Amino acid sequence: MQHVTLPGTDLKVSQLCHGCWQFNNNTTTVNWDAQPLEVSKSIVDKCFDVGINFFDTAQGYAGSEEVLGECLQGRRQNAVIATKYGFREGVGTPPYSALDIQEAIETALKKLKTTYIDILQIHFPSFVKDKDETITELKRQIGLGKIRYYGVSNYGPKNLREFLAAGAKPVVNQMGYNLLWRSVEDEVLPICKENNISVLAYSTLQQGLLTGKFHKLDDIPEGRRRGKLFKNTEGSNKLARHGQEGAEEEMIVALGKIQEICNKAGVTMSQAAISWLLQQDGVDSVITGASTPQQVVTNSNIVKLSQDVVKQLSEVTEPVKAKIGKTLDQWATPDRCE
Numbered sequence: 001m002q003h004v005t006l007p008g009t010d011l012k013v014s015q016l017c018h019g020c021w022q023f024n025n026n027t028t029t030v031n032w033d034a035q036p037l038e039v040s041k042s043i044v045d046k047c048f049d050v051g052i053n054f055f056d057t058a059q060g061y062a063g064s065e066e067v068l069g070e071c072l073q074g075r076r077q078n079a080v081i082a083t084k085y086g087f088r089e090g091v092g093t094p095p096y097s098a099l100d101i102q103e104a105i106e107t108a109l110k111k112l113k114t115t116y117i118d119i120l121q122i123h124f125p126s127f128v129k130d131k132d133e134t135i136t137e138l139k140r141q142i143g144l145g146k147i148r149y150y151g152v153s154n155y156g157p158k159n160l161r162e163f164l165a166a167g168a169k170p171v172v173n174q175m176g177y178n179l180l181w182r183s184v185e186d187e188v189l190p191i192c193k194e195n196n197i198s199v200l201a202y203s204t205l206q207q208g209l210l211t212g213k214f215h216k217l218d219d220i221p222e223g224r225r226r227g228k229l230f231k232n233t234e235g236s237n238k239l240a241r242h243g244q245e246g247a248e249e250e251m252i253v254a255l256g257k258i259q260e261i262c263n264k265a266g267v268t269m270s271q272a273a274i275s276w277l278l279q280q281d282g283v284d285s286v287i288t289g290a291s292t293p294q295q296v297v298t299n300s301n302i303v304k305l306s307q308d309v310v311k312q313l314s315e316v317t318e319p320v321k322a323k324i325g326k327t328l329d330q331w332a333t334p335d336r337c338e
């Protein structure tokens with residue numbers, strides 16, 4: 001596993017970051033099956049075995065911060081922890097004042113059983129009540145040693161420009177980015193690069209689709225069909241709340257072509273998905289979730305793709321990118337990332 005120093009920080013992180021959304025203390029969620037604590041623990045053990053030291057969690061991932069804290073007991077110093085604030089009251093969470101941010105940090109520290117958070121991210125732009133107040137509070141928290149750096153997540157071009165204009169210095173912007181969801185490429189990546197902000201890609205495997213294990217749409221668990229790649233239809237896709245027409249046809253064609261390219265290149269689809277992303281300019285680390293320790297081992301086997309294969313993968317997914325357009329938010333309409 002290669003490690004990189006995140007630009008503008010002294011944090012040396014693995015290229016693969018382990019996403020802890022699936023750490024739910026054995027409680028089924030709309031997206032993920034119940035994951036017993038022992039499984040999460042063996043996943044974290046496996047992460048360290050293969051050289052992964054970077055973990056991403058969130059206040060909004062029910063149970064995740066507590067489970068991660070438990071799993072890191074005795075080895076917290078070997079980990080880089082990124083968490084996010086937001087969703088304290090579900091989808092209708094009101095924006096955070098300085099006091100709310102302080103409370104979120106104190107609660108996260110307790111749950112994570114640690115005295116500092118390496119990177120605190122704002123989960124969505126709507127969680128900012130006032131930019132100046134937020135920046136002042138985040139700087140104060142750095143001064144107190146409670147957080148080392150701060151970052152953002154789901155920040156579109158307008159959100160980024162406005163936050164930067166207010167004097168913010170985020171070190172990361174965590175964005176949905178993978179072969180099937182490439183809307184960050186046109187504006188978000190260039191702005192981040194220009195401002196020394198590393199793009200932390202999430203849903204690297206598009207929630208399992210880019211492993212090639214689902215052979216037809218119906219095989220995909222319903223909770224993973226909520227996004228805008230899938231049409232919003234009653235019955236087959238009733239959990240979706242975006243009201244859009246989806247990109248299913250384009251996606252199925254693209255997945256078939258990706259598989260053909262992988263077969264010729266002698267790599268698995270998940271290897272191609274992870275490596276293609278890591279070879280994009282401005283991406284230093286990519287986040288993958290797992291339901292088993294074996295998936296961590298598989299995903300950690302990172303290969304270097306030839307430039308030609310990278311180009312072919314980009315070409316065959318272009319129609320999906322075109323259909324999705326500028327939409328950055330996979331789940332909600334109106335788009336929460338502006």
Ligand SMILES: NC(=O)c1ccc[n+]([C@@H]2O[C@H](COP(=O)([O-])OP(=O)(O)OC[C@H]3O[C@@H](n4cnc5c(N)ncnc54)[C@H](OP(=O)(O)O)[C@@H]3O)[C@@H](O)[C@H]2O)c1
Pocket residue numbers: 018019020021022033056057123153154174175201202203204205206207208209211213270287288289290291292295296298299
């Ligand atoms: N900032 C945000 O708003 C935001 C949003 C989403 C995610 N994230 C972060 O990004 C992380 C990763 O994204 P994600 O969890 O959405 O999706 P992902 O990493 O694309 O997919 C993870 C899921 O794919 C399956 N999988 C993983 N590796 C596999 C393998 N080698 N073979 C077969 N199946 C495999 C597993 O599910 P099954 O085994 O159950 O199929 C696993 O739970 C999250 O944990 C979270 O930390 C952030």
